[in-house]
Amino acid sequence: MAKTSASALVWALAAARGWALVAPSAANHKTRLPPLQMGDWAEANAAKALDAQKRIVMKFGGSSIRDAERVTHVADLIASKIREGFTPAVVVSAMGTTTNELERAGALALVDGIVRVDEMRKLHLEVLDELELPANVGYEVRQLLRELESLLDGVSMVRELTPRTKDLLVSFGERMSCRIVAGQLKEAHDITAVPIEAWNIGLRTEGGHGEARVDEECYDDIARALRSSIVERNEVPVITGYVGHDADGRVTTLGRGGSDLTATTLARAGASETQEPLFAEVQVWKDVDGLMSADPKVVSNSVNVPFATYEEAAELAYFGASILHPTALRPAQVGQCPVRIKNSYNPDHPGTLIASPSKIDEERSLKSLERPALTAITAKRGVTLVDISSSRMLGQPGFLAAIFEVFETDGVSVDVVATSEVSVSLTLDPKAHLGDEAKRFLSPKGLKRLEDIARVDVRDGRAIVSFIADVARSTELIARVFTVLAQRGVKVEMLSQGASKVNISLVVLDADAEEALRIIHDEFFSTSKEAVASR
Structure with missing residues (x-):
């Protein structure tokens, strides 16, 4: 066990017990680093900050800042945007795989009583040394590493890791990365960059730990804090993604992909003001060129999707495309703030613009592009198909309600549904969030309540193949899909058209999922090379 002070161990013990997990850095690290002057940019930046069309949120994922080279590249990228006239607020994830390493460290301390932070310490200290960041940045990062080790000491002593302790534990990644990125912006580009934990600009959550929800009552506080930082003080805030505070000041997390949600929450907050919206666009910087027409690992000739509506992107995210977290799109949609997915490894690529249908139509018109019949295809693997049938359904009001009440009571989420006069077919995903409930429901004991009111047939080993399309042409699309799949011997067991009006699912x-993806993709994207190129 690493040596720590008595006071640190007392704090760690209390934290591990979950007694009072107020972020240790809320006081110690709330004092901001002294601002550096921006030289020739200062006057120009003040004018730019007044132009809402030039204010953007730039979010960078872990792979984009995984080491010193990538941090340098990202800082250069942000600086280039400023030179182009933009005023950014920056959101960062933890560096590389730090969040996974923090989770493993917590499990190791809990199960084996071992405290191990060597790899995380090595990564962050090496980055500090390679970038030659100022001493105050190094001090804050080292202090966070000491606090992390003390917390793990406490977990190893009491062999307990509560949800609130785990949230505090995994928050250290973003809290270190925001200081490093801000430090590089200052050191290399003389930019007044300020590292900020999201709770210090007012991001509050509700709904507990691990998958907390953003409290919409905090939007005004966030907007005021950001406007003060960006417009009044001409700062570039570098904000922690993924984390927040609950009403009692305890650290919470927004779930995996939560940094995307942080970025769109800032934009939504900026749009909540009675004044002009604070941000014109959210740029989510990944390690891919935006949304693709299909998974490139499965479909080698997949192409970039230049435009998608919020609804289309959300459906793609839900049914398997992992580029953007589905919950991240709602704040942007409500605030009518476009989201652009860009590649930090290929910054000149236009990426994918996600916006309202009217905005997308306007952009297509400017580029003389027609709306494609099919935007993209994705697959959700390993689902279970449940067929429920009974002659009592025919003309029986409330029968469907009785069926779905069983699912609601057990907390089981349903993916897609198709109904006829005497049957209901639906799919469940035992791997998804709340998957344990689905597994219990699919046990003989769990299914009994359904079997009391209808015949039930359960088929495992299925996949949902969803295509995002112009459903005004759904009859034509479905006919083409069924024809080409039948010709290749792929059997469709269920068809459902989503309530979103942009999704058709099979x-x-x-075992046929990947082949089905390739067949459908070839049918719609390879018949006209010119049409593919025009996308």
């Missing part, structure tokens, strides 16, 4: 054998 259920096939899981």
Whole structure:
């Protein structure tokens, strides 16, 4: 066990017990680093900050800042945007795989009583040394590493890791990375960059730990804090993604992909003011060129999707495309703030613009592009198909309600549904969030309540193949899809058209999922090379 002070161990013990997990850095690290002058940019930046069309949120994922070279590249990228006339607020994830390493460190301390932070310490200290960041940045990062080690000491002593302790534990990644990125912006570009934990600009959550929800009552506080930082003080805030505070000041997390949600929450908050919206666009910088027409690992000739509506992007995210977290799109949609997915490794690529249908139509018109029949295809593997049938359904009011009440009571989420006069077919995903509930529900004991009111047939090993399309042409699309799949021997077991009006889903054998993706993609994207190129 690493040596720590008595006071640190007392704090760690209390933290591990979950007694009072107020962020240790809320006081110690709230004092901001002294601002550096921006030289020739200062006057120009003040004018730019008044132009809402030039204010953007730039979010960078862990792979984009995984080491010193990538941090340098990201800082250069932010600086280039400023030179182009933009005023950014920056949101960062933890560096590389730090969040995974923090989770493993917590499990190791809990199960084996071992405290191990060597790899995380090595990564962050090496980055500090390679970038030659100022001493105050190094001090703050080292202090966070000491606090992290003390917390793990406490977990190893009491062999307990509560949800609130785990949230505090995994928050250290973003809290270190925001200081490093801000430090590099200052050191290399003389930019007044300020590292800020999201709770210090007012981001509050509700709904507990691990998958907390943003409290919409905090939007005004966030907007005021950001406007003060960006417009009044001409700062570039570098904000922690993924984390927040609950009403009692305890650290919470927004779930995996939560940094995307942090970025769109800032934009939504900026749009909540009665004044002009604070931000014109959210740029989510990943390690891919935006949304693709299909998973490139499965479909080698997949192409970039230049435009998608909020609804289309949300459906793609829900049914398997992992580029953007589905919950991140709602704040942007409500605030009518476009989201652009860009590649930090290929910054000149236009990426994918996600916006309202009217905005997308306007952009397509400017580029003389027609709306494609099919935007993209994705697959959700390893789902279970449940067929529920009973002659009592025919003309029986409330029968469907009785069926779905069983699912609601057990907390089971349903993916897609298709109904006829005497049957309901639906899919469940045992791997998804709340998957344990689905697994219990699919046990013989769990299914009994359904079997009391209807015949039930359960088929495992299925996949949902979803295509995002112009559903005004759904009859034509479905006919083409069924024809080409039948010709290749792929059987469709279920068809469902989503309530979103942009999604059509098929259920096939899981073993046929990849082949189905390739067949449908070839049908719609390879018949006209010119049409593919025009996208």
